[in-house]
Amino acid sequence: MSQLLGVAMLIYLGVAIILVMAELWSSPLMQRAGRGLLWAGLALHSGALIGRWYASYRMAAGPAPPPVFLEKLRLVILQAPLSNYYDSLVFFSWCLPAMGLLAFRRHLQGWLGAIVAMLACLLLAKASFGGVNANIQPLMPALKSNWLLIHVVVCFLGYAALTVAFGAALLYLIQDYSPREALPALPMLDRLIYRAAILGFFLLTFGILTGAVWAETAWGKYWSWDPKEDASLVTWLIYAALLHARRLKGWQGRRIAWLAVLGFLAIIFTYFGVNYLQSMHAYMT
Amino acid sequence: MSTTKSQAQPKSRLWGWLTSIRLTVHLLLILAAVAILGAVLPQEQPAEVYLSRFGDTWGAVIWRSGLANIYFSIWFLAPVCLLALNILACLIHGLPRAWRRSFTPLSGEAALTLPQRARLQWPRGTDPREAVAGIWRRELGRTRRQAWPGNEVFYHETGRFRPLGPYLVHLALLFILAGGLIGKFWGIEGSLPLTRGGTAQSFLVGGAEVPLGFQVRLDRFQVQFYEEGGIPKEFRSDLTFTKNIKNPQGGRELRATCRVNEPVSFGGFTFYQASYGTQPEDQVRLQVIQGSRRESLQVPLHQWLTLPGGEAQIMVIKVEGNLQGYGPAVQLAYKSGPEHPLIFWVLKDHQDMQEQIGPYRFALESANFQFYSVFQVNRDPGVPWVYLGFLLLLPGFYLAFFRPHQCWALVLEESPQGDWQGRLLGSSPRAREDFDLRQTRLLEELKKGTPS
Numbered sequence: 001m002s003q004l005l006g007v008a009m010l011i012y013l014g015v016a017i018i019l020v021m022a023e024l025w026s027s028p029l030m031q032r033a034g035r036g037l038l039w040a041g042l043a044l045h046s047g048a049l050i051g052r053w054y055a056s057y058r059m060a061a062g063p064a065p066p067p068v069f070l071e072k073l074r075l076v077i078l079q080a081p082l083s084n085y086y087d088s089l090v091f092f093s094w095c096l097p098a099m100g101l102l103a104f105r106r107h108l109q110g111w112l113g114a115i116v117a118m119l120a121c122l123l124l125a126k127a128s129f130g131g132v133n134a135n136i137q138p139l140m141p142a143l144k145s146n147w148l149l150i151h152v153v154v155c156f157l158g159y160a161a162l163t164v165a166f167g168a169a170l171l172y173l174i175q176d177y178s179p180r181e182a183l184p185a186l187p188m189l190d191r192l193i194y195r196a197a198i199l200g201f202f203l204l205t206f207g208i209l210t211g212a213v214w215a216e217t218a219w220g221k222y223w224s225w226d227p228k229e230d231a232s233l234v235t236w237l238i239y240a241a242l243l244h245a246r247r248l249k250g251w252q253g254r255r256i257a258w259l260a261v262l263g264f265l266a267i268i269f270t271y272f273g274v275n276y277l278q279s280m281h282a283y284m285t
Numbered sequence: 286m287s288t289t290k291s292q293a294q295p296k297s298r299l300w301g302w303l304t305s306i307r308l309t310v311h312l313l314l315i316l317a318a319v320a321i322l323g324a325v326l327p328q329e330q331p332a333e334v335y336l337s338r339f340g341d342t343w344g345a346v347i348w349r350s351g352l353a354n355i356y357f358s359i360w361f362l363a364p365v366c367l368l369a370l371n372i373l374a375c376l377i378h379g380l381p382r383a384w385r386r387s388f389t390p391l392s393g394e395a396a397l398t399l400p401q402r403a404r405l406q407w408p409r410g411t412d413p414r415e416a417v418a419g420i421w422r423r424e425l426g427r428t429r430r431q432a433w434p435g436n437e438v439f440y441h442e443t444g445r446f447r448p449l450g451p452y453l454v455h456l457a458l459l460f461i462l463a464g465g466l467i468g469k470f471w472g473i474e475g476s477l478p479l480t481r482g483g484t485a486q487s488f489l490v491g492g493a494e495v496p497l498g499f500q501v502r503l504d505r506f507q508v509q510f511y512e513e514g515g516i517p518k519e520f521r522s523d524l525t526f527t528k529n530i531k532n533p534q535g536g537r538e539l540r541a542t543c544r545v546n547e548p549v550s551f552g553g554f555t556f557y558q559a560s561y562g563t564q565p566e567d568q569v570r571l572q573v574i575q576g577s578r579r580e581s582l583q584v585p586l587h588q589w590l591t592l593p594g595g596e597a598q599i600m601v602i603k604v605e606g607n608l609q610g611y612g613p614a615v616q617l618a619y620k621s622g623p624e625h626p627l628i629f630w631v632l633k634d635h636q637d638m639q640e641q642i643g644p645y646r647f648a649l650e651s652a653n654f655q656f657y658s659v660f661q662v663n664r665d666p667g668v669p670w671v672y673l674g675f676l677l678l679l680p681g682f683y684l685a686f687f688r689p690h691q692c693w694a695l696v697l698e699e700s701p702q703g704d705w706q707g708r709l710l711g712s713s714p715r716a717r718e719d720f721d722l723r724q725t726r727l728l729e730e731l732k733k734g735t736p737s
Contacts, residue, residue: 137516138511138516138518140516140517141517141518141519141520141544141545141546141558142545142546144519144545144546145546191718198686202682202686205678205682206679209675209678212671212675213672213675214546216668217546217547217548218545218546218557219557219559219661220474220548220555220557220559220661220663220665221474221663222668222671223465225323225328225356227324230320230321230323230324231320231321231324233316233317233320234317234320234321234324237313237314237316237317237320238313238314238317240313241309241310241313241314241317244306244309244310244313245306245310247715248306249306249307249310266317269324274324277324277325
């Protein structure tokens with residue numbers, strides 16, 4: 001299974017290179033090849049995820065899996081491979097091409113496709129070589145909740161959409177400060193930032209809500225000012241500001257792009273930075 | 286929200302400022318900055334923590350200025366209150382209009398005033414009305430039409446309720462903020478440690494006892510581990526609640542199991558399995574050695590016990606599960622005659638370290654520990670408001686972001702000679718991209734039937 005992930009990582013790297021070359025040589029054939037390969041990488045990655053899910057389920061079920069279908073289903077839901085740092089890196093990485101290919105199909109090529117594939121590759125590299133404990137660990141009591149699956153999935157899909165917005169914003173800023181033929185046109189990037197930010201903001205909001213409901217059932221507090229909660233609030237506020245500024249104040253272009261970059265930094269802090277602070281959300285390994 | 290320009294009068298200038306989107310964006314960014322501080326600075330620690338970490342000057346600044354408890358200080362509450370006012374002002378300002386717009390469906394007459402997008406012409410003698418009706422139905426769904434002598438209009442509207450979306454979202458945020466405030470002022474949260482078989486009629490809120498109004502008993506408490514000393518698997522407390530304290534047999538009773546993620550509610554309070562701890566059982570088993578005589582004794586905690594022979598008394602002061610890495614130990618007080626009692630430790634696993642005390646030596650045979658369960662006990666009347674806000678957010682987001690408002694109309698006019706001409710009208714203030722796509726498709730379809 002880790003071999004599968006290794007192959008997926010190499011594929012993402014290859015996709016990034018191919019898409020950049022396709023852009024430099026303006027070759028539609030290579031664009032198509034790059035995207036086809038990205039689909040292949042995503043398929044392998046999905047296979048690895050399902051394999052880990054199955055292994056985690058088998059470990060929890062032990063020699064005698066629950067006989068009743070509903071109990072079995074509950075165990076399957078609980079054992080989704082989303083409970084430690086390694087799992088989250090692998091899943092975050094999976095979300096990037098998945099979100100890109102499903103929600104931003106038309107835009108996921110060239111430089112933007114390369115950025116998304118490269119980030120997915122880096123996340124997998126961090127999971128594999130970053131000294132992260134890859135063992136499947138049994139769930140501690142607080143994590144035993146149906147909310148785990150939905151909370152984590154929605155949050156990371158949101159992160160992925162906002163990462164696409166960041167990629168578009170990066171291209172926008174490069175294009176804006178030193179215009180190049182090869183880069184996508186500014187108005188298209190501007191619209192893409194906005195669309196990705198809307199989707200990401202919606203998912204992030206939903207992620208925070210599910211987290212709050214879960215916290216209320218687990219700890220009796222829907223909000224406890226935990227550093228991760230603070231950081232996600234910061235992220236939420238930045239994107240809320242972006243959407244208001246763009247929609248109602250008519251901000252466009254550079255300022256919106258900078259806000260999207262700022263929001264992405266907040267996400268990075270929410271995801272990585274909080275592990276270095278005292279937090280209920282800090283991954284244990 | 287709106288972008289009303291402020292007028293000359295001071296009142297309307299204040300109103301204009303309160304309803305301005307500039308204020309909203311600034312407040313959001315200020316709140317983000319404050320929350321970053323809150324995430325980075327440790328919160329709600331004693332003053333010494335800040336003094337030792339940030340030095341005397343900065344530590345004192347942080348402590349005095351409220352940055353150590355930032356979410357309940359003016360730094361956070363002032364912008365939040367202003368934001369709530371801003372949202373409220375925008376609701377009052379814009380909701381009536383959005384409401385009217387949402388409940389005024391597009392009429393045939395109104396459709397005629399939409400901006401024109403394209404012109405179409407049909408060859409003489411063809412009546413395009415049926416073909417157009419078919420295309421309209423296929424592309425846009427439900428068709429509405431209105432006819433006057435010589436002309437006819439087909440029209441269609443989607444996302445009529447879109448204008449309500451943002452107001453729903455902001456109303457939801459106000460509910461959530463209100464719920465937070467209600468919880469802050471009328472809610473209560475505390476903790477309750479219970480040993481097995483123990484009962485309580487009150488719980489601890491910041492060191493003070495607050496009555497529950499009923500009795501709770503811990504019938505059983507189980508802690509399971511995946512493997513010895515490893516990750517805990519489950520905490521499970523079996524509780525019995527009794528409504529009538531004076532007459533436990535007569536009152537209403539509830540038996541329930543409380544686990545992590547499975548709280549139990551009774552009598553207006555909710556009990557959450559928060560943590561657990563260990564404490565020694567009520568007695569330990571000691572061996573008293575006097576020369577060659579050994580006697581095993583059951584010794585209760587915190588009570589003087591006369592030793593065999595009656596020359597001295599001992600009392601167990603403290604029981605430790607692991608004393609400085611030496612394993613289980615008890616602290617004993619030994620009294621013989623009028624002198625001060627002698628206080629010393631007896632280790633279970635290191636009997637060789639035990640000295641002679643008077644005529645005696647002591648050995649610890651067993652000191653057992655039992656788990657006790659700690660509950661978080663809450664009453665938060667704000668939660669329903671917060672959840673109501675959550676529920677409103679979802680349809681609000683859906684309307685605001687995923688139901689763009691579009692109006693379409695096709696006006697067909699027949700000239701006295703029998704020529705049919707068409708004008709495609711339409712508007713979509715917010716979603717240009719979707720609008721353009723649909724316009725291209727509509728025109729393609731319409732032109733298929735018109736060779737000219």
